[in-house]
Each structure stands twice: as structure tokens, then as C-alpha cells.
Amino acid sequence: MIRGLTFVLAAMLIAFISQPEPANAGKYDAQFRQFLNSDVIPAARRAGVSQATLDRELAGLTPDTSLPGLVGPGGKGAPPKINFQAEFRSPQRYFRNSQFNSLVPGGRRLMKKHAATLKKIEARYGVPKRIILAIWARESGYGGAKIPHDALRVLATQAFMGQRADFFKGELIAALKILQKGDVSRRTMKSSWGGAMGQPQFLPSSYLKYAVDFDGDGKRNIWTSEVDTMASIANYLSEHGWVKGRDWGYEVFLPETLSCTREGPDNRQKISAFVKEGVKRVSGKPFPSQELGQPGNVLLPAGRYGPAFIATENFYVLKEYNESDTYALFVGHLADRYSGNKAFVADWKPMKDTTRGAVRNLQVRLEGLGHDVGGADGLIGFKTRRSIGKDQEKNGFFATCWVG
Ligand SMILES: [Ca+2]
Numbered sequence: 001m002i003r004g005l006t007f008v009l010a011a012m013l014i015a016f017i018s019q020p021e022p023a024n025a026g027k028y029d030a031q032f033r034q035f036l037n038s039d040v041i042p043a044a045r046r047a048g049v050s051q052a053t054l055d056r057e058l059a060g061l062t063p064d065t066s067l068p069g070l071v072g073p074g075g076k077g078a079p080p081k082i083n084f085q086a087e088f089r090s091p092q093r094y095f096r097n098s099q100f101n102s103l104v105p106g107g108r109r110l111m112k113k114h115a116a117t118l119k120k121i122e123a124r125y126g127v128p129k130r131i132i133l134a135i136w137a138r139e140s141g142y143g144g145a146k147i148p149h150d151a152l153r154v155l156a157t158q159a160f161m162g163q164r165a166d167f168f169k170g171e172l173i174a175a176l177k178i179l180q181k182g183d184v185s186r187r188t189m190k191s192s193w194g195g196a197m198g199q200p201q202f203l204p205s206s207y208l209k210y211a212v213d214f215d216g217d218g219k220r221n222i223w224t225s226e227v228d229t230m231a232s233i234a235n236y237l238s239e240h241g242w243v244k245g246r247d248w249g250y251e252v253f254l255p256e257t258l259s260c261t262r263e264g265p266d267n268r269q270k271i272s273a274f275v276k277e278g279v280k281r282v283s284g285k286p287f288p289s290q291e292l293g294q295p296g297n298v299l300l301p302a303g304r305y306g307p308a309f310i311a312t313e314n315f316y317v318l319k320e321y322n323e324s325d326t327y328a329l330f331v332g333h334l335a336d337r338y339s340g341n342k343a344f345v346a347d348w349k350p351m352k353d354t355t356r357g358a359v360r361n362l363q364v365r366l367e368g369l370g371h372d373v374g375g376a377d378g379l380i381g382f383k384t385r386r387s388i389g390k391d392q393e394k395n396g397f398f399a400t401c402w403v404g
Contacts, residue, residue: 024065028161031073032063035160044173053180063157064149067193070161088356088378091302092348094326100334104341106142107133110226111338117227121214125234126244132233134335135321139201143226147198151175151191155204158195171195174204183211183219190223198222199229200236210236240320241313245290248318248332249299249311251282251345260300260401261389264382265316268295274310282307282345301325303385303402307346325381351403359384362403366391 041054111118111129118129136142155175158168179186191197197207200222211220214231221228254260255278272292281287291312299309309329318328333344356378363376366387374383380403389399 029062032160044176047173049176063160064153071163073161088354088359090351100337103137104337107338121231121234125238127234127237127242130335130338132230134331135233140199143199147190149191151189151197154191155195171204188223200233240317242317243313246312246314248314249309251307252310253280254308260399261386263298263300263386265297268297271296304400305349305402307344
């Protein structure tokens with residue numbers, strides 16, 4: 001009897017652990033159904049989603065209140081969008097050698113496995129295979145990462161009670177269109193908790209615009225087809241302006257005579273002009289001849305406290321995938337490491353841990369001095385870096401364009 005009871009309790013415990021339901025599960029179901037009926041269904045019908053699709057996909061759907069960052073029905077009671085208590089992650093911690101070392105072998109293996117297909121993808125879209133592989137690695141570990149959520153449920157929950165409800169309502173309707181077209185089954189259509197789907201982590205609206213069928217089975221399958229995944233990433237970059245024949249950027253030695261305050265894509269000049277000013281590649285090789293007459297710009301993600309780069313326009317195409325210098329640099333650097341696996345030559349100097357709030361205070365001070373920091377958001381972009389540098393120069397110091 002006791003053993004039996006223990007067994008039942010253990011089974012209950014296991015069930016509880018394996019399927020955690022938040023305390024408020026079910027609390028919003030009626031309100032959610034009302035939201036679907038009055039808000040989502042009419043908008044989806046207007047967007048061309050059939051009643052049959054809506055009946056099939058929305059039947060029995062409930063919100064997943066365990067998702068992070070929810071604020072309540074109607075997006076009411078939203079917390080501040082920026083968490084200024086959050087840690088500001090220094091570049092030094094973002095670019096860990098160990099992480100690149102663990103991603104390089106998988107990429108090389110896939111380049112061999114898909115050599116013929118990647119050649120065709122490169123020819124069609126003009127994006128180098130190493131860039132495609134690096135994005136795939138960053139987004140989902142070449143498809144190895146667990147992407148566990150029912151995309152439709154995530155999107156519906158975010159539309160109902162997330163911080164960006166209207167945005168996600170649009171994505172929910174896009175997801176319904178995808179299911180209506182039949183490229184993917186509901187079971188397979190998985191996303192992250194933020195609604196980014198499949199191996200390239202496309203939002204549904206991006207899927208509709210940029211996903212492609214490259215393995216020829218008639219379905220655009222970014223969930224289980226490696227070939228469709230690679231081609232869809234290439235198509236995305238191509239459609240966002242990837243310049244064929246150009247690289248993303250180069251690590252360089254920046255002479256002290258070239259001020260760090262000249263960083264930024266709004267300070268582009270021909271790469272040959274940088275060479276004249278004494279900029280050299282750290283590899284010791286010259287810039288490829290086709291790059292010399294093309295524009296580039298200084299990129300200093302940690303000011304003078306880290307590696308320096310000449311970035312091409314393609315660096316900013318990578319940022320169309322994820323609006324962050326560190327993301328784009330991670331992808332570009334990983335792409336370079338597939339051959340030779342060479343680390344950055346310059347060190348990322350360690351910096352003291354700080355918060356986004358502290359960064360924002362600095363930005364507000366710089367704004368008070370008349371500098372354009374690109375908005376006091378607690379993140380250090382190139383406008384903040386060069387404002388720091390200009391202030392240092394004004395005060396007679398050698399500009400480092402970095403805090404400290
Ligand atoms: Ca396909």
C-alpha cells in the first residue's frame with residue numbers, strides 16, 4: 001500500500017516535472033478565445049485565410065502562459081521595454097574562442113556534405129557558403145538546437161498578452177497563411193519562445209518573403225530540410241542587398257594617426273584610401289584587388305580596447321539578420337574561421353562589469369555635451385563610441401572611443 005502510494009506520488013511528480021504548467025494555466029482561456037474570435041479571426045479572414053484553416057488551427061488553442069516576458073491580456077501593465085538593471089555584456093565575453101572552436105568542425109563537415117548544393121546556392125544568390133553556414137550555426141547550431149514550441153501557440157500567446165501584441169498579431173496571421181499553403185504541418189512548425197521558426201529562425205513574415213524550396217520537393221521546409229535552410233538564408237541576405245564578390249570585412253591594424261572617432265558606416269571611403277592612411281590587414285596580406293576601389297568603414301566594437309576592422313557594406317547586410325554589431329561580427333568571424341580557424345589577432349581587453357543603466361547615464365552625459373549617441377538606450381553603438389572619443393580628444397587625451 002505504502003509502496004503503491006509512493007509509486008503514484010513519484011509518477012505524479014514525474015508528470016509534474018516533465019510537463020510544468022504555470023499556476024495561472026487556464027486562467028485566461030475564455031478571454032483568449034474572445035480575443036481570437038473578435039480580433040484575430042476577422043483580420044485573418046481579410047488577409048485571405050480561409051475559415052477552414054482557422055477552424056482547424058485555432059480549435060482548442062489555449063495561451064501558453066509559461067512563455068517569458070508576457071505582460072497580460074492586451075499588452076497591459078507592460079514593464080519598461082528596456083531593462084536598465086541588465087548586465088551590459090562586454091565584447092570580450094561575447095567572442096569566446098571556445099565557442100568558435102566548437103562550431104568550426106560542424107560547419108566544415110556540412111560544407112563537405114553539401115559541397116555540390118552549396119556551389120549551386122552560391123551561384124544563384126551570390127552569398128558565400130561560409131557566410132551561410134555561419135548564420136546557420138549562430139541561429140540554431142546547424143539545426144542541432146532544440147526548437148521546442150508550437151509556433152502558432154507562441155505567436156497567438158504573444159499577440160494576446162505579449163509586449164508587442166500588434167506586431168505578433170501580424171506574425172500570427174502570417175503563420176496561419178503558411179499552414180494554409182501546406183508547406184509544413186502544424187506538428188513540424190516549431191519556433192523559439194519568441195516565434196522565430198526553424199533552423200534559420202525566421203519569423204513567419206520573413207518566411208513568406210524569403211524562404212525557398214531548393215531541394216525541389218515543392219515545399220519550403222526550413223524545419224527539417226538542410227538544403228532549404230541554407231538556400232533560404234542565402235536568399236534572405238541576397239534580398240537584403242548582399243553585394244556579390246565582396247567580403248564582410250577584415251581585421252586590421254589601425255594606425256594611431258587615424259582617429260577612432262572616424263568609425264561608422266556614415267564615414268565610408270574607398271578601401272584604397274584607408275590603405276593610403278596606413279591601414280593594414282593583420283594577416284599581412286593585401287586587401288583583395290576587387291575590394292580596393294569599393295567603400296568600407298572603420299569598425300571598432302570595443303574602441304581601441306579590442307580588434308579593429310574595415311567593414312564592407314555586407315557587414316550591414318548581416319545586421320539585417322540581427323540588429324547588432326556583435327552578432328554580425330560573430331557571424332563574419334566564424335565564417336573566416338572555417339579555413340584555418342584563426343582567432344582575432346588583437347585581444348579584447350577585459351572590462352569591468354557594468355549595467356545598461358550605467359551606460360545610459362554616460363550617454364545622457366554625452367548628449368548633454370552636444371554629442372549624438374544614437375539614443376540613450378544603454379547599449380554601446382558606434383555613435384556612442386565615437387562620441388566618447390570626440391570628448392576625449394576635446395579634453396586633450398588620445399581617443400580610445402571606449403569607457404575607462
Ligand atoms: Ca523543399
